[in-house]
Amino acid sequence: MGSVIGVIGGGQLARMMIAPAVELGIELRVLTEGPESSAALAATAVGDYRDADAVRAFADEVDVITFDHEHVPQAVLARLVADGIPVRPGPAALAVAQDKIVMRERLTALGVPVPSWAVVRDATELGTFLAAHGGVAIVKTPRGGYDGKGVRVVRAAGEADDWLSEGPLLAEELVDFRRELAQLLARRPSGQTAPWVLVETVQRDGVCAEVVAPAPGADRFVAEARAIATTIADELDVTGVLAVELFETTDGRLLVNELAMRPHNTGHWSIDGAVTSQFEQHLRAVLDLPLGDPSPMAAWSVMVNVLGGPEGASLPDRYPAAFAAQPAVKFHSYGKGSRPGRKVGHVTATGSDLEDVLARARAAAAFFAS
Amino acid sequence: MGSVIGVIGGGQLARMMIAPAVELGIELRVLTEGPESSAALAATAVGDYRDADAVRAFADEVDVITFDHEHVPQAVLARLVADGIPVRPGPAALAVAQDKIVMRERLTALGVPVPSWAVVRDATELGTFLAAHGGVAIVKTPRGGYDGKGVRVVRAAGEADDWLSEGPLLAEELVDFRRELAQLLARRPSGQTAPWVLVETVQRDGVCAEVVAPAPGADRFVAEARAIATTIADELDVTGVLAVELFETTDGRLLVNELAMRPHNTGHWSIDGAVTSQFEQHLRAVLDLPLGDPSPMAAWSVMVNVLGGPEGASLPDRYPAAFAAQPAVKFHSYGKGSRPGRKVGHVTATGSDLEDVLARARAAAAFFAS
Numbered sequence: 001m002g003s004v005i006g007v008i009g010g011g012q013l014a015r016m017m018i019a020p021a022v023e024l025g026i027e028l029r030v031l032t033e034g035p036e037s038s039a040a041l042a043a044t045a046v047g048d049y050r051d052a053d054a055v056r057a058f059a060d061e062v063d064v065i066t067f068d069h070e071h072v073p074q075a076v077l078a079r080l081v082a083d084g085i086p087v088r089p090g091p092a093a094l095a096v097a098q099d100k101i102v103m104r105e106r107l108t109a110l111g112v113p114v115p116s117w118a119v120v121r122d123a124t125e126l127g128t129f130l131a132a133h134g135g136v137a138i139v140k141t142p143r144g145g146y147d148g149k150g151v152r153v154v155r156a157a158g159e160a161d162d163w164l165s166e167g168p169l170l171a172e173e174l175v176d177f178r179r180e181l182a183q184l185l186a187r188r189p190s191g192q193t194a195p196w197v198l199v200e201t202v203q204r205d206g207v208c209a210e211v212v213a214p215a216p217g218a219d220r221f222v223a224e225a226r227a228i229a230t231t232i233a234d235e236l237d238v239t240g241v242l243a244v245e246l247f248e249t250t251d252g253r254l255l256v257n258e259l260a261m262r263p264h265n266t267g268h269w270s271i272d273g274a275v276t277s278q279f280e281q282h283l284r285a286v287l288d289l290p291l292g293d294p295s296p297m298a299a300w301s302v303m304v305n306v307l308g309g310p311e312g313a314s315l316p317d318r319y320p321a322a323f324a325a326q327p328a329v330k331f332h333s334y335g336k337g338s339r340p341g342r343k344v345g346h347v348t349a350t351g352s353d354l355e356d357v358l359a360r361a362r363a364a365a366a367f368f369a370s
Numbered sequence: 371m372g373s374v375i376g377v378i379g380g381g382q383l384a385r386m387m388i389a390p391a392v393e394l395g396i397e398l399r400v401l402t403e404g405p406e407s408s409a410a411l412a413a414t415a416v417g418d419y420r421d422a423d424a425v426r427a428f429a430d431e432v433d434v435i436t437f438d439h440e441h442v443p444q445a446v447l448a449r450l451v452a453d454g455i456p457v458r459p460g461p462a463a464l465a466v467a468q469d470k471i472v473m474r475e476r477l478t479a480l481g482v483p484v485p486s487w488a489v490v491r492d493a494t495e496l497g498t499f500l501a502a503h504g505g506v507a508i509v510k511t512p513r514g515g516y517d518g519k520g521v522r523v524v525r526a527a528g529e530a531d532d533w534l535s536e537g538p539l540l541a542e543e544l545v546d547f548r549r550e551l552a553q554l555l556a557r558r559p560s561g562q563t564a565p566w567v568l569v570e571t572v573q574r575d576g577v578c579a580e581v582v583a584p585a586p587g588a589d590r591f592v593a594e595a596r597a598i599a600t601t602i603a604d605e606l607d608v609t610g611v612l613a614v615e616l617f618e619t620t621d622g623r624l625l626v627n628e629l630a631m632r633p634h635n636t637g638h639w640s641i642d643g644a645v646t647s648q649f650e651q652h653l654r655a656v657l658d659l660p661l662g663d664p665s666p667m668a669a670w671s672v673m674v675n676v677l678g679g680p681e682g683a684s685l686p687d688r689y690p691a692a693f694a695a696q697p698a699v700k701f702h703s704y705g706k707g708s709r710p711g712r713k714v715g716h717v718t719a720t721g722s723d724l725e726d727v728l729a730r731a732r733a734a735a736a737f738f739a740s
Contacts, residue, residue, distance in 0.1 A: 018389075018392050019392055020389075022388050023701075271393075275698050289689050290690065290697065320659060323654065323661075323662065330393075345395070
């Protein structure tokens with residue numbers, strides 16, 4: 001196989017593949033939505049990922065197709081596969097990440113621990129689920145949700161009527177959790193897997209805000225989290241990076257919350273904190289090259305997301321003050337215009353003292369917050 | 371000042387600036403010699419760096435000019451300065467790196483320790499120098515030398531006649547040295563400097579082959595090397611990365627061998643082994659942003675150059691075997707076609723045990739050697 005990787009989608013995940021691609025001498029091409037995308041630097045084609053002809057034409061320029069996001073329709077993917085183009089992860093695996101109901105069905109069939117769940121088709125079914133779960137449920141649209149979108153806490157049967165009019169929903173128990181964790185790994189088509197350390201993630205308003213690697217005091221969960229992620233990757237034939245978001249329940253169990261089959265926000269720390277970053281590893285995996293060592297470089301790494309502050313501001317405007325105050329923090333800009341709440345970059349600190357690392361990462365991110 | 375950096379020259383040094391530029395969201399433009407250059411990915415203009423009009427037109431697209439190499443003529447630089455374009459390092463500093471005679475004169479005037487030297491204009495003067503230095507001398511052409519080119523060991527007055535017919539030469543004592551060291555630092559226009567650790571460099575056939583960071587057993591030289599580099603940077607008003615190549619003499623002195631005013635082969639280890647790499651630091655410095663922490667990430671880093679093996683082979687052809695054998699080594703390709711002796715990439719290993727780190731780096735590089 002050749003070594004030109006085509007990425008569908010030009011967001012920050014595609015952008016963060018550019019650095020390791022340049023370093024390794026791997027050619028990266030990106031199908032972007034427009035010239036203002038994060039990965040416009042590597043964009044070689046502009047087109048709609050829902051347009052089968054545009055995607056098929058893009059595939060002619062590359063040796064393997066991978067993704068910045070999970071939204072490419074199955075019909076578009078099927079045409080690539082029919083024409084013999086390697087698609088990694090493949091359509092069958094992606095289907096599980098694309099639809100939360102399919103995901104719950106498959107994980108349950110695999111014996112992977114998940115929250116109590118049901119498919120609800122109307123208010124009556126939602127009412128039944130509520131009655132069986134203490135009068136409260138999380139309701140999710142099967143498709144299109146991310147960063148807290150398409151997710152709602154419901155306490156009465158009629159509170160999801162608007163969404164139910166569009167189709168069935170996933171209802172889940174409101175999990176009583178102590179904290180959220182994430183287990184990432186990469187898997188090659190030939191089967192090799194390489195897990196990063198289990199991390200703790202802190203969400204705010206449904207968006208990943210902070211990641212601590214490794215998760216403090218989580219030794220008892222390490223083996224189980226790794227086993228869960230490896231089972232999912234192997235059984236679903238995932239290729240590339242798999243992210244498994246987990247709840248640590250107050251009664252000491254792990255439950256799978258969400259899956260992603262691409263580099264993931266909870267793995268950004270690995271750029272500066274691991275021997276092999278999730279972006280380099282994803283490139284290796286989709287080319288079926290031997291995976292790199294995912295070991296941490298430091299005792300602790302902390303990543304803090306930078307959410308857009310004032311409209312029109314850019315990260316580099318704040319560099320003079322931020323760099324002066326935090327010379328050891330690594331700054332990452334996604335090349336996007338700022339807007340309140342938008343992920344425009346992240347910072348990572350590493351070191352041997354967790355309190356110090358946390359303080360430095362948070363202080364660095366704070367320079368961009370307002 | 372804006373934040374678009376223009377790099378004159380499209381070699382591997384410009385190429386290795388791409389990754390940190392993308393990560394920081396700093397726009398990089400490159401004036402390359404042709405579409406096959408290492409940094410062609412970031413090339414926005416093709417032109418000859420000796421062509422004042424081409425360079426001047428390129429400068430209109432950027433906010434500050436820096437360099438992949440030191441060969442841009444002073445007349446071309448003078449025009450940029452006359453038009454108010456920031457040039458970093460500036461022409462006066464670059465003049466010292468461009469001409470080895472000027473370099474020896476300036477360093478001697480600054481009181482920096484250098485080998486015994488003289489300008490020789492003919493065979494008689496060379497004979498006089500030989501007689502005063504045990505019958506042997508190193509003779510160097512003032513300009514255009516690199517990687518061992520333009521350097522010759524001479525033991526008779528007539529052995530440099532070919533070069534003397536072109537102009538004066540620099541004659542130096544053949545230094546009896548124990549090993550070679552290098553001190554790199556970065557300096558901002560506003561004066562801040564940040565030194566990396568002193569490193570040991572191993573040359574083969576006049577080309578840097580291997581770098582060990584920090585230099586083992588060199589504690590007694592750390593303060594002096596840093597003082598020498600800081601003096602040179604401050605007194606010559608260097609901006610960006612300065613590399614000072616040093617001899618550790620058998621009688622325990624440091625002597626300055628060569629200077630470079632740009633990221634340097636002896637600093638490539640910093641990409642994977644330091645909190646702030648020389649390429650990121652160069653970008654910060656030329657934009658006059660606060661410098662990053664140059665501390666090492668690991669106890670030991672070893673960089674080994676990959677010199678071209680068989681004609682037509684490329685590094686990625688060897689990745690399957692090399693990655694499988696050395697999962698923790700970082701591989702860097704310069705995107706060049708291979709040819710015997712040509713620098714086509716490098717590898718870096720890091721860790722806590724020097725023997726292990728050395729062995730892994732050498733083993734990884736060996737996959738590409740033949």
